Amino acid sequence: MNDAITGLWVALATPLxxxxxxxxxAMLRHVRFLLERGCDGVVPFGTTGEGTSFSxxxxxxxxxxxxxxxxxxAKIGLGAGYPAIPDAIALTKAALSLGLVHVLVLPPYFYRDVSEAGIVDAFAAILDAVGDDRLRATLYHIPQTSGVALPPAAVAALRVRYGRLVAGVKDSSGDFAQFxxxxxxAPEVAVCVGNEADxxxxxxxxxxxxICGMANLVPGLVRAMFTDPAAAEPMRAAIGLIRGPFVPVLKSAMAAxxxxxxxxRVRAPLVAAEAGIGQxxxxxxxxxxxAAAA
Incomplete structure (x- = not known):
C-alpha cells in the first residue's frame, strides 16, 4: 500500500x-489516456472536477x-470534502469499501472564521469515525476557493495523533512559502503542489x-517538470493560456x-466557456x- 499520493496525479475534470x-x-476513456501517458493516478471530484457540485x-x-x-x-484518490462532517465520514467509508485508500479532504467550509483548534477537531472527528487503518488521507489547502485555510500546525498535530492516516497535504495556494x-x-507528511510551475x-x-488540473490537457509537459528544468518555460506558457474562470475554460479546451x-459542459453555478475559446x-x-518535445 502506498502511504501517500506521490508523483503525477491528475485533478480529474468531470465530463457530463x-x-x-x-x-x-468519457471519464473512463480519459483516465485510460492519462495513465497510458505516464500519469500515476487520478483524483476525481476535487476542485477541477467540480467536486462540491456532486452528491x-x-x-x-x-x-x-x-x-x-x-x-x-490504488490509482484513484477520491475528493471527499464536505461542509458537513457526517457526509465526509460516510463518503470516506464508502470509498474504502470500494478498495480505495486515498481520499482528498477539505476542511469543513462555509464558516470562514474558524480557529485552528476547530479545524483539528473537524479532521479528528472524521478520522475517529472512519476508524480504518487502511485510510491514507490527503488534507487539502486551497483557501482562495474554499475560504478556509489549513494551518501547518494543525497538520502537524494531526500527524502526531493519527500517524500514517494523515498521509499527505495538497497545497494549492500557489504560494511557495506555504509549501x-x-x-x-510536518516533515513526515507528503506535500504535493497544485501549481504546476512549482x-x-x-x-x-x-x-x-x-495533483494538478493542467495534466488533463498536457500530461507530457507536466511530467517533464519532474526531470527537465527547461520544461518550466512552456509549462508557464501553457498555464497562462487558461484565462478566465479556470474550470470552464480548461474544460472547453479539453472538449476541443x-x-x-x-x-x-459544467454544472451550475459555473457557466460553460465558448467553444471557440477552447479551440x-x-x-x-x-x-x-x-515544441517542448522537439
Missing part, C-alpha cells in the same frame, strides 16, 4: 452528459465505473509531486482536444507540446 449526469464512458452517490458511481473499467483502486511552511511543520522546486525541497462535447487554447497547447 447533455442531461447533466456524469458521463462515465456522494454520484461520486461513488463514477468510481465504480472506473473500477469496472479496469482502473486499479515550505507545511514541510517545516513542481521542480518543490521536488528539490522535499515535495513528493503534484478530445472531440468529446461532454468535457465542455484556440487547444491549438496553442498543441504547438507548445510539439
Amino acid at each position: 452528459t447533455e442531461a447533466g449526469a456524469v458521463d462515465h464512458g 456522494a452517490p454520484e461520486r461513488l458511481a463514477a468510481v465504480e465505473a472506473l473500477l469496472a473499467g479496469g482502473i486499479p483502486a 515550505r511552511a507545511f514541510r517545516a511543520a 513542481i521542480g522546486r518543490a521536488l528539490a525541497e522535499g515535495g513528493v509531486g503534484t 482536444m478530445t472531440g468529446e462535447a461532454a468535457f465542455g 484556440r487554447i487547444a491549438a496553442e497547447l498543441a504547438g507548445l507540446s510539439h
Whole structure:
C-alpha cells in the first residue's frame, strides 16, 4: 500500500452528459489516456472536477465505473470534502469499501472564521469515525476557493495523533512559502503542489509531486517538470493560456482536444466557456507540446 499520493496525479475534470449526469464512458476513456501517458493516478471530484457540485452517490458511481473499467483502486484518490462532517465520514467509508485508500479532504467550509483548534477537531472527528487503518488521507489547502485555510500546525498535530492516516497535504495556494511552511511543520507528511510551475522546486525541497488540473490537457509537459528544468518555460506558457474562470475554460479546451462535447459542459453555478475559446487554447497547447518535445 502506498502511504501517500506521490508523483503525477491528475485533478480529474468531470465530463457530463447533455442531461447533466456524469458521463462515465468519457471519464473512463480519459483516465485510460492519462495513465497510458505516464500519469500515476487520478483524483476525481476535487476542485477541477467540480467536486462540491456532486452528491456522494454520484461520486461513488463514477468510481465504480472506473473500477469496472479496469482502473486499479490504488490509482484513484477520491475528493471527499464536505461542509458537513457526517457526509465526509460516510463518503470516506464508502470509498474504502470500494478498495480505495486515498481520499482528498477539505476542511469543513462555509464558516470562514474558524480557529485552528476547530479545524483539528473537524479532521479528528472524521478520522475517529472512519476508524480504518487502511485510510491514507490527503488534507487539502486551497483557501482562495474554499475560504478556509489549513494551518501547518494543525497538520502537524494531526500527524502526531493519527500517524500514517494523515498521509499527505495538497497545497494549492500557489504560494511557495506555504509549501515550505507545511514541510517545516510536518516533515513526515507528503506535500504535493497544485501549481504546476512549482513542481521542480518543490521536488528539490522535499515535495513528493503534484495533483494538478493542467495534466488533463498536457500530461507530457507536466511530467517533464519532474526531470527537465527547461520544461518550466512552456509549462508557464501553457498555464497562462487558461484565462478566465479556470474550470470552464480548461474544460472547453479539453472538449476541443478530445472531440468529446461532454468535457465542455459544467454544472451550475459555473457557466460553460465558448467553444471557440477552447479551440484556440487547444491549438496553442498543441504547438507548445510539439515544441517542448522537439
